[in-house]
Each structure stands twice: as structure tokens, then as C-alpha cells.
Amino acid sequence: MRYILTAFRGYRILSHSSLKGLEFVPSISSQWSLFRRSYTTSVKGDQSVKNPRFKVTVVGSGNWGTTTAKIIAENTRLNPTLFQQQVNMWVFEEQIHGKRLTEIINTEHENIKYLPGVKLPSNIIAVADIVQAVKDSNILVFNLPHQFLPGVCAQLKGHIHPQARAISCLKGLEVTPDGCTLLCDSIAHGLNIPCGALSGANLAPEVAREKYSETTIAYKLPNDHFPGDVDRQTWKTLFHRPYFHVRVVSDVAGVSLGGALKNIVALAAGFVEGKGWGENAKAAIMRRGLIEMIRFGQLFYKDCDMATFTHESAGVADLITTCAGGRNVRVGAEMARSGRSAEAVEKELLNGQSAQGVLVTKEVYELLENKGLLNEFPLFEVTYQITFNGYPIDKLPSLFDRFD
């Protein structure tokens, strides 16, 4: 075996006699420590800064909300000069076996309802009162079901830190026949604060168990950005973990759309799976879906960057993970196998809840139809026709003829 001259950057060769002696030196971590030190110094030296340390609240406590709180609480402990250690997590109060869920989380350090079996850092404090939960927090991480967002924003209005900055981990999109609004923009406008987006190939149970994954955070510095304010590096320090790799970009629209539109593709991938058409067909649907996601982004958001879909976790990787399984694929597959309607299948598989893919398929179809753009979105259209109009799945391939 010949001698390797080129070593990984960040490696040192422990033993020249053995290639197995390559050892990784965490050079990035060192650079981060240096960065954090200089950052904190400059912040402290600047009298205009009111909050040298950030206080963080996670708004939401489902399995993904609790998982992000866990990540954040691990990082606030590791970075005490940048963040207050305590991380508030707003919990919609419920009684579990006669005990309050907040009490269980704060004493047993486990969200036994939504993330059972995962120990949480003790610096996560569950708070049932939403106004109390966000008090003095200048970093807000929104991670709750889409349908609760308007009510939560209404409750928060007037009660948040004047210089708060936010990230939305919500995957939805508000679509009407007239246009669409990113959920991070709903938060931004509703609360009059800057709000970015976090999305990626992030099945919550895997991230919660610290299996390796990646994510994408999109954030644009606001016009009133000030020294010591939250910036891209702050988000990275808050979210990056050895098992949760973060890339920060500026394309908020692309990151948000990826998380929403992938569910249409997953429903269609489910059709193919249910029909037993195999891996080639499933990959074909995903390829077409990716192209339509890009096209949608570029038509509705002029700054939307194609690379977000093709290069980032929030794009192609999330699409791959979502189409590998999950409730949208299951609904589509069961529709194909049984010939039953989406509604009937949702009733059986999801206790009557709607699969995100079914909702967004309908909303996006109505928007595209209203704008006269259906011709550019054959996959989105046929997914709608199959889901809502009983169009036969077997004819799906022939529809693509006109685009090949």
C-alpha cells in the first residue's frame, strides 16, 4: 500500500507507518472557541449593546419542537458567554396521568407525551404561559403545528422583546388562490420582528436520538441590525451539533418552500409505491417533483436560489428523506393500493387528521390554476387530479409524455 501524501485538512498523521493512524483534529471547534471569545469581547466593549448574552425560547413542544429545544439547550450550556443557559420551552398544558406535562418535563426531564424515551437537558424549562415563556427572550424559535400559529402570534403581540429575532421551523406555507406567504413571513409581519427559516432532512425521532443529520438555516440580516445582534454565526452556534450539521444561507424562500412542497411529491411517490412500480418510477417522480419545486420558487420568489433545492439539506436531501417514508407516502400508497379516496385513507391511517401533502396539493393547485400556470406543473397537477378528482393513477406516466 503506498504512502498517502495528501492528508485531510484537519487531520494529523499519528503514525507514519500506518494509514490507520489518521486522527481527526477538531480544528473547526477551536476556531469557534476563538471566534466566540473575540465576539464576546467586542460585544462587551460596545456600550450600545443591551444584551451581551442571548436568551432563547422555543415556542412549541411537539417531537420536533422538543428536539430543537434539546439541541439548543446543549449549545447554550457549551456557550455560556453567548447564551443564557436556561432555555424556555412553551408547552401547551395537558394532564398526563394526573400530572401537568410542564411539571413532568421540569422534574423528569422528558417529554413523555411527544418525545418519550429521550432524556432532555435539565436547563430546558417548560412554561405553560406563553407570555411568560417569551419574557425577555431575544431569540425565539417557532416550532409548533401550523394551525396554532395565528393564535399564538395574537397572544404574543405586544409581549415580546423589542429586539427579538426569530427562526421558524414550521414546514407549511400559507397558500390562497391569490398568492402564497411563507410562514416565517407570517411570523415576521405578525410580530414585527425579523424571522428566518430552518428546514432539512430532519426526521425528528432520529435527530432526537442524535443520529447524524444536516439542516439548513436561512436568515437575512434585518435593516435594524446592530453590533452584537443575532447574525448567521449566532444561529450556527445555537443549532450546530456534532450530530446536527448546520449550513446557513440567505435564501429564506427556498428553505421554506422546500419543506412545504416536498409533501406534494411525497404523496405522488406514495402512489407509485402503492402501485408497486418500483424504484425507477419513484425516482422519476422525485426528479420531476424537484424540478417543479424549483420552478415554483423561481416563479413566486424572484430571489429564490435554485441551489437551495439542488445543494442544500432543505432541498434535495429533505425530499429524499420524506419520500423514503412518512405519513404522506403512506397515504398515497394506501390510496393506490385500495383505490379509496384521500379522505377515507386519512380517516383510517391518521385518525381523520389531514396529511400535509393533501392540504398543500390542493392549495398549490388552486393557486396555479388561478394564475394560469398549471401547464408548467404536470406533477403537481396530476397529484391534485388523482387526490381530489379520482383521476386514475395508472394513467400517471402517460401524462408526462408531453414534457419529455
Add this chain to the structure above:
Amino acid sequence: MRYILTAFRGYRILSHSSLKGLEFVPSISSQWSLFRRSYTTSVKGDQSVKNPRFKVTVVGSGNWGTTTAKIIAENTRLNPTLFQQQVNMWVFEEQIHGKRLTEIINTEHENIKYLPGVKLPSNIIAVADIVQAVKDSNILVFNLPHQFLPGVCAQLKGHIHPQARAISCLKGLEVTPDGCTLLCDSIAHGLNIPCGALSGANLAPEVAREKYSETTIAYKLPNDHFPGDVDRQTWKTLFHRPYFHVRVVSDVAGVSLGGALKNIVALAAGFVEGKGWGENAKAAIMRRGLIEMIRFGQLFYKDCDMATFTHESAGVADLITTCAGGRNVRVGAEMARSGRSAEAVEKELLNGQSAQGVLVTKEVYELLENKGLLNEFPLFEVTYQITFNGYPIDKLPSLFDRFD
């Protein structure tokens, strides 16, 4: 349910009272018939054309070779004015139960050795003599194992039609520390004929059973292109089927590289699968792999188009299908589970044959090392280090830290 004004192009609404009355009208097929008619007319009217009808030979008869012969033979029957119906298929002669394989194929219309259970069109003629097989054929489709290519080209030299045009369905790449050569270019130079490439998310057993899939054909018109010569439309007519959708592009390098480099990524995806790291991690590996495939293409082939990797079946879709299963994933997964070497695992799982991914990982590593480019290919490098130098798979995620 409201009335839908926008119908699919190519649809007609059979019944206005029911949305289920949408019926697909195969408008493309009609356009194709028209095209073929006018094409044939102009060809016939042009006295410079020596071959108004093309004769096709498939060189190779493995499962993928036999499958492409089946597709082609279906299309030559449907397009008798463009193609001679008979399709020759070169078969490496073997004795099966005391009978010659060519005889079995020509009488039973089934390749019982390499594609059992799939009936073949009777206009496929198996020919054991390679020179006889290509005689008078002006379309050659190469679809045989990589290692047989040099010998076959040597045998064919001086025996092929002077205006023959070829497509390579081979997935490999010839890589040396000094550079790499596309297999279609090897064919083109070896035989002094133009040669394009066909690649896509095409698991042969699924295509053979007419399950829906897509493919990408790359072809550049040669300098000596003449009226009536093979063009992009000829390739589409020869390969496109209702179950096998063809897109024709001009990026021969991108299409060829996709089919070769994906196997490195599949090996790495196997590591993750074997470790049980889940769907997020697998998608992360695929995302990084896709980026390195693009980077490789752009560094070594200046005309290589990123969109081939991100938009075409030969790129992202083939990567998805390949990483869903197959021998490279299996080898990687078994290495991760058992801690054994690639060699030992290949011996057990593949009867000592090499997985394509193991070979190409080594060749690509040596090329990149020699060119000083390893820093730009962390996934390709670590896949090599794990496969050949016993680098621990558990450390794989930490290596990516320096790139996030």
C-alpha cells in the same frame, strides 16, 4: 366540486358534468407520427441519403443489454419506415442445458440465462459472431460489461458500417491517476465513430417488466452529420416507450459521469445504512455525493452541465435509485455491520466479483490525489479511506465539520 376551466393540454373533457371524465389524448404520439412521415419523405426525396432505414445492433446481452434490445425491437416494429425491423443482439455464446444460448433466444424468445421470465419480441435475433452481428448496422448500441469493451472494440475494428453511430449504455469510466476517459469516448476513438451515452434511473429488472422509468440520452451531432443521419430525434424514437421515457440532451460527459460516480456515493450510503444511522444521514450522504459529482464533472469536463446532475434521470434520479439498494449499498452496509474489509465482503456477497463502487472509489481517489484536488471531495476521500485504509466509519460525520 367546482368546475375546472384549465384542462391538461392533451386532454379532452369527455363529460362536463363529471371531472372523472378527463381522458388523455396522446397528442405527442400523433405529432410523432406526423414527424416520422415528413422525416421519411424528406429522406426519401434526398438522393444523397444511402440509408433511409436504420439497421440496429445491440452489442451485449446481459440483463440490461437484453432489456434495451427488447425496447429497441418494440420500437423498430412500430416505426418500419425509419428502422429495419430485425434487431441483432450480439450474444457471448454459452451452453445452457446442452443448448446454445443464441438458439434458445431465437426459438424461445427469452434470455433464460440473464433475463429469465421476460418474453422478447421475435424480431430480436441473437448472433454469436460479433462481426456478423454488426454487419451493415448503422446504429450500434453498446451494452456489455466494461471489462469486455477493449476486446470487443478490437474485434469490431474495420468491420463496422462506415457511417455507423453509437450509444454507450455502459456505466463505467476509465480512470487513471492522470485523467479520466468516458467509455463512450473510448468507443468513439476505438472505432472512429460518433458515440453518445444513455444512462438513468434504470434498474434493468424493472424496465424489462415495463414498469415506468425514465432515462437520459446524450448525443452530439458529429461534424460529418448528413441529411438522414442519426440525430437526437432518431435516438428518441428508438428508445422512447410508454414505460421508458427518454429525454435527449447534449451533455455526454454529465450523463456518463452520473452513471459512474453514483457508485461511490452508494458505497458510502451503504456505510450509513449498515450503521443504522437512519434516513436523515443517508440523505445527507447523497446530498454531499451529488455536489461532489457535479464538482468532478465541472473540473474535468468544461462543457459539463450542472443541470444534467440536478434535473435529469442520469443524475439525481439514478443516484436515488442506486442508493435505495443494489450491490454497492449492500457491500457498504455489510462492511459497516461486520467491520470486515471490502475485499472480504465482496468475496462473500459477490462471489469475489468487485462492486463497481469499490473500483471507482479507488480510481477516482488516485486521480484526485494526483491532481491535488482531494480537499474538494471530502465524501469521495473518506469513502476511499474507509474502504481501503480501515478508517473508522463512526468518524465519518466529524469529517464534514470543516465543510459546513
